[in-house]
Amino acid sequence: MPTVHVDGYHSFEVEEGKKLVLALEDNDVDILHRCGGNAKCTTCRCEVLEGELDPKGEAEAAILNDKGITDPNIRLSCQNRVYSDLTVRPVKTATATNTDPGRRPVD
Numbered sequence: 001m002p003t004v005h006v007d008g009y010h011s012f013e014v015e016e017g018k019k020l021v022l023a024l025e026d027n028d029v030d031i032l033h034r035c036g037g038n039a040k041c042t043t044c045r046c047e048v049l050e051g052e053l054d055p056k057g058e059a060e061a062a063i064l065n066d067k068g069i070t071d072p073n074i075r076l077s078c079q080n081r082v083y084s085d086l087t088v089r090p091v092k093t094a095t096a097t098n099t100d101p102g103r104r105p106v107d
Contacts, residue, residue, distance in 0.1 A: 021077035037078035037105025051086035
């Protein structure tokens, strides 16, 4: 199983193919997902510090472009699945923004 290390949090093993946002939430990482995992809001952004995710899909690329987010290491955790070891840093958190995380994204 792949291991996800979250900068400032901890490391945990993840079932291969699990959505990154669900892996983070299920392991008590403070992550936003205001649109419910539909690539509409970008609140679930993570910076990929080490490791690889699949190439951006159409929905992820479009919303990041629309929001002016051009850093290739910033990815939407709701649009990516874990297939290998990763080190990530959440960009926005519920605690920092004093916001409810949002409804749980579907798998």
